[in-house]
Amino acid sequence: MLDLKMTPFEEQVKFTLFPKYSFDPQEFNTAWLYREEIITKAESKNLSKISSSQDYMSYSSEFLNFEITPKSFTIQTRSSEILAYHFDITRSIASSISSRIRNDFDLRLNLHFRLKNAGKVKQTMKSLIEIDNYKGILNNIQSTAFQIEGKTEQKDFNFEERVLITPCGLKNGEKDIHIFLKNNIAFKDTIKDLNYFDEDFLRIVEKATKVFNFFIEKHIQL
Amino acid sequence: MTLEECLVEHEKDIVSDPHPNEDLFKNQRHKPIYSWTGVVEKITQETLYAKIFDRLENLHSELTFPINMIDSDIVKMLEPESEFYFLKVLNLRNGKEEVKFLPKRRIGNRITDIKTTFKTLFKEYSIQENLK
Numbered sequence: 043m044l045d046l047k048m049t050p051f052e053e054q055v056k057f058t059l060f061p062k063y064s065f066d067p068q069e070f071n072t073a074w075l076y077r078e079e080i081i082t083k084a085e086s087k088n089l090s091k092i093s094s095s096q097d098y099m100s101y102s103s104e105f106l107n108f109e110i111t112p113k114s115f116t117i118q119t120r121s122s123e124i125l126a127y128h129f130d131i132t133r134s135i136a137s138s139i140s141s142r143i144r145n146d147f148d149l150r151l152n153l154h155f156r157l158k159n160a161g162k163v164k165q166t167m168k169s170l171i172e173i174d175n176y177k178g179i180l181n182n183i184q185s186t187a188f189q190i191e192g193k194t195e196q197k198d199f200n201f202e203e204r205v206l207i208t209p210c211g212l213k214n215g216e217k218d219i220h221i222f223l224k225n226n227i228a229f230k231d232t233i234k235d236l237n238y239f240d241e242d243f244l245r246i247v248e249k250a251t252k253v254f255n256f257f258i259e260k261h262i263q264l
Numbered sequence: 265m266t267l268e269e270c271l272v273e274h275e276k277d278i279v280s281d282p283h284p285n286e287d288l289f290k291n292q293r294h295k296p297i298y299s300w301t302g303v304v305e306k307i308t309q310e311t312l313y314a315k316i317f318d319r320l321e322n323l324h325s326e327l328t329f330p331i332n333m334i335d336s337d338i339v340k341m342l343e344p345e346s347e348f349y350f351l352k353v354l355n356l357r358n359g360k361e362e363v364k365f366l367p368k369r370r371i372g373n374r375i376t377d378i379k380t381t382f383k384t385l386f387k388e389y390s391i392q393e394n395l396k
Contacts, residue, residue: 043299079369080369082337082338082341082367083337084335084336084337084338085366088293104293104294104364105294105296120295121295121296121297123296123297123298123299123351124296124299124349124351126299126301126349127299127349127351127366130349130368130369131369133369134369
C-alpha cells in the first residue's frame with residue numbers, strides 16, 4: 043500500500059491499542075481470536091509460535107503477529123503490502139473490546155533501508171543535521187538521530203506524527219538506516235469511530251507515503 | 265517528548281529489528297508481495313467471478329478463479345457483494361509464489377456496501393494518481 047521511491051530492506055508495521063485500565067493477556071488467547079470471529083477457521087489453523095505467561099501473550103498467523111501485555115495489544119506485520127488487511131483485523135479487535143480501550147491508537151511504520159556503504163549512511167545523517175537550526179537533532183559520540191514532530195486537529199480526531207531517522211545500531215548494520223514513523227490517532231468521541239475510518243485511514247497512509255518519499259528523495263538517495 | 269526520550273522508546277525497535285523479532289515471524293510461511301482488493305460478483309460450484317482493483321496497473325479488472333483453489337472455509341464466507349483481499353504471496357518454505365484469499369471482516373451490524381467499496385477503491389486510485 044505504500045508506494046515508495048526506494049524499496050526497504052525490511053518493513054515493520056504495528057498497530058497498538060491501549061487499555062483504559064489494564065489487559066489480562068491470558069484472556070486474549072488464540073481461542074478468543076476465533077470465538078470473536080476476528081480470524082476465520084482457515085486462518086486459525088495457521089496460528090503458531092504461541093508464547094504465554096501471566097503478563098504476556100504472543101502468537102503468529104501466516105501474516106500477522108499478535109502481542110498482548112497488560113499495557114498494550116499490538117498487531118504487527120513485516121509487509122506494508124497488506125496494510126488494508128492488517129487494519130481490518132485491528133479494527134475487528136478494537137470493535138470487540140471497544141468498551142475497554144482508550145480512544146486512541148498508534149500506527150508505527152518502521153522502514154529499514156540498506157544503503158551502498160557506511161559512508162552513504164553518514165552522508166544521509168549529515169544532510170539531515172545540516173537543516174538550519176533544526177532543534178530535533180542529536181549529534182554526539184553515542185548516536186546521531188534526526189526527529190521531526192507534528193500535530194494536527196481533524197474533524198473527528200487529533201493526529202500526532204513523529205519521524206525519527208537514525209543509523210542502525212546493530213553490529214552488522216553499518217550500511218543501514220531506519221526511518222521510524224509513529225502516528226497517534228486520538229478520536230474525539232470513542233474508538234468505535236474506527237469502524238468508519240476508511241477514508242481518513244487512506245489519507246493517513248497517503249501522508250505517510252509522502253513523508254517517506256520526501257526523506258528518500260531529498261536525503262537518502264543522494 | 266524530547267529526542268533522547270524518543271530514542272529510548274525506539275531503542276527496542278532499533279535493537280529488535282530485524283534479528284530478535286525474527287523469532288516472532290519465523291513460523292510464518294508466507295510473505296505478502298502484492299495485494300488486490302475485490303468484490304464478489306457471482307459464485308458457482310466451480311468458479312468465483314469478482315471485480316478486483318489492481319494497484320500495479322492502476323485499473324479495475326475482472327477475476328475468474330477456480331473454487332477448488334480456495335480454502336473451503338474461506339469459500340463459505342464468500343457471497344455476492346462480499347469483499348475480499350486477494351494476495352500474491354511468496355511461500356517462504358519453498359520459494360514459490362501463491363495466491364490467497366482473505367475475506368474482509370464485517371464489523372458489528374455494518375453491512376458491506378459495494379458502493380462504499382468502489383468509492384474506497386476509487387480513492388486508492390486517486391491517491392496513486394496524485395503521487396505521480
